[in-house]
Amino acid sequence: MISRSALSRGSQLALRRPAAAKTAQRGFAAAASPAASYEPTTIAGVKVASRDDSGPTTRLAVVAKAGTRYEPLPGLTVGLEEFAFKAGTQNTNKRTALRITRESELLGGQLQAYHTREAVVLQASFLREDLPYFTELLAEVISETKYTTHEFHELVENCIHEKQAKLDSAAIALDAAHNVAFHSGLGSPLYPTVDTPTSSYLNENSVAAFANLAYNKANIAVVADGASQAGLEKWVEPFFKGVPATSSGNLNTAASKYFGGEQRVAKNGKNAIVIAFPGASLGVPHPETSVLVGLLGGVSNIKWSPGFSLLAKATAANPGAEAFAHNYAYSDAGLLAIQITGKGAAVGKVAVEAVKGLKAIAAGGVSKEDLTKAIAKAKFNLLSASEVSGTGLVHAGANLLAGGKPIQVAETLKALEGVTAEKLQAAAKKLLEGKASVSAVGDLHVLPYAEDLGLKV
Amino acid sequence: MSAPSLVQAVAKRGWLNKMLKPVSNWYINAAGYRQMGLRADDLISEENETVLAALQRLSPKESYDRIYRIRRATQLSLTHKLLPKNEWTTQEEDVPYLRPLIDQIEAELAEKDALDTLAVVKN
Numbered sequence: 001m002i003s004r005s006a007l008s009r010g011s012q013l014a015l016r017r018p019a020a021a022k023t024a025q026r027g028f029a030a031a032a033s034p035a036a037s038y039e040p041t042t043i044a045g046v047k048v049a050s051r052d053d054s055g056p057t058t059r060l061a062v063v064a065k066a067g068t069r070y071e072p073l074p075g076l077t078v079g080l081e082e083f084a085f086k087a088g089t090q091n092t093n094k095r096t097a098l099r100i101t102r103e104s105e106l107l108g109g110q111l112q113a114y115h116t117r118e119a120v121v122l123q124a125s126f127l128r129e130d131l132p133y134f135t136e137l138l139a140e141v142i143s144e145t146k147y148t149t150h151e152f153h154e155l156v157e158n159c160i161h162e163k164q165a166k167l168d169s170a171a172i173a174l175d176a177a178h179n180v181a182f183h184s185g186l187g188s189p190l191y192p193t194v195d196t197p198t199s200s201y202l203n204e205n206s207v208a209a210f211a212n213l214a215y216n217k218a219n220i221a222v223v224a225d226g227a228s229q230a231g232l233e234k235w236v237e238p239f240f241k242g243v244p245a246t247s248s249g250n251l252n253t254a255a256s257k258y259f260g261g262e263q264r265v266a267k268n269g270k271n272a273i274v275i276a277f278p279g280a281s282l283g284v285p286h287p288e289t290s291v292l293v294g295l296l297g298g299v300s301n302i303k304w305s306p307g308f309s310l311l312a313k314a315t316a317a318n319p320g321a322e323a324f325a326h327n328y329a330y331s332d333a334g335l336l337a338i339q340i341t342g343k344g345a346a347v348g349k350v351a352v353e354a355v356k357g358l359k360a361i362a363a364g365g366v367s368k369e370d371l372t373k374a375i376a377k378a379k380f381n382l383l384s385a386s387e388v389s390g391t392g393l394v395h396a397g398a399n400l401l402a403g404g405k406p407i408q409v410a411e412t413l414k415a416l417e418g419v420t421a422e423k424l425q426a427a428a429k430k431l432l433e434g435k436a437s438v439s440a441v442g443d444l445h446v447l448p449y450a451e452d453l454g455l456k457v
Numbered sequence: 458m459s460a461p462s463l464v465q466a467v468a469k470r471g472w473l474n475k476m477l478k479p480v481s482n483w484y485i486n487a488a489g490y491r492q493m494g495l496r497a498d499d500l501i502s503e504e505n506e507t508v509l510a511a512l513q514r515l516s517p518k519e520s521y522d523r524i525y526r527i528r529r530a531t532q533l534s535l536t537h538k539l540l541p542k543n544e545w546t547t548q549e550e551d552v553p554y555l556r557p558l559i560d561q562i563e564a565e566l567a568e569k570d571a572l573d574t575l576a577v578v579k580n
Contacts, residue, residue, distance in 0.1 A: 096565060096568060098565070098568065098569060099568060099572065102575075106577065149514070150513065150514040
């Protein structure tokens, strides 16, 4: 921590330039490729996953098992995320939110707090040599934040209202699809809408209670991308000593169950349809799902060309709509979702085409060329996700918390190459035989029902 | 809002504290705010930003009670009366509920000032 005496007017704040940092810098011609997977360890009771690419910057994150799946009441995850770095820790030696911000700015670091359905992530990106400072900062935010009433009303509530106003039809449709698919747990909305009643559940006391349950050594993982193992071993231990080992209560960790169903929401603005099926979870490898996602496609990596995947062809025939497929992988369940957004009736037409295409795969299989393209796309998605620094952070943390190994890229690649047309056909058939989760948001007059699409709900 | 004060110096020295306590009690009695049912912190002038921010941070109950006490005192002042003895503010009730909030806000402002006028020198 930058000491208080350094703040007095006119005094000097010397930035540290240890000699060791110079030797760690690599020239641009360095040829070593980054390690693709995170190495899990345990340092002083804290689960740590690290990956060192010897670059000049580090991304350090504390991933807590406190996502919307685990929140005891609606809105608590969002409240927890908003309180991070904003609320102060105002005891004698600790610092206010303003000081945290100013000090991080001086060091050139960036602080983020965000959440997924399974985790709340507090992330810091900074220059390599500032690892001790930001390790201390993250540990302090976790264990010493004061959840005060005035900060809740002045800061947190306003931020939440702002973010709620930005929710569009696509986000609501995806939340609705998760809701009918999983009901509670994973089915809780990722972000509560303006109309969701949270005022009786969300206040500074409930968030403080949730923080007690969530921020303890058994429930968090520290993920470092770009930090040396030695550095982590040196600094995690003293700073995370103040984090309690366990909490008194328990977060609800019921296993996910897939239900399926249909939900329609009337809303002004764009139309959105999400057609979802049970997908691949993080723990159980299911390469057919990734290849199916590649086959359905929708997102083209080639500029100015919509691509030739199934969804791309459907959107080319019905201008005004965009579509893509994605597998949302969670620790014990997954959701393969086809998301279509756009204006007017084109959305419904693309949905019809998408289901028709899926039925064609289930009935007649895939051509060799399409299979090759799909496998290549799946491999590219996997490799690009693990190469770009920063992504994969949350997955590594979530994996570590769930007790599994971080994703082993090489093995997954081999499994992808082993997918055949028959396996893909069988997978598609299985999806269509079970219940689908369909959500339609927007102008319900033009959006089709799941039965009209030909799906079982 | 904070004036220079010798309170800390007196509190630290037990003998001085004991000596000045009766003087303090006489002064509070003579000030007469307790006979009108007020607390010491009710008398703090609220016409400045710091105290306004502190008042925002009071809990709803404390805020309501404060306004009730002030209205009651205003009425007494209007009618030139005092409360009956059993309704005077007691020593235990006369807690500084607003002072700590004001100190907190002043500390925050001072910290902001210090951070704004930081001088960074790179070696």
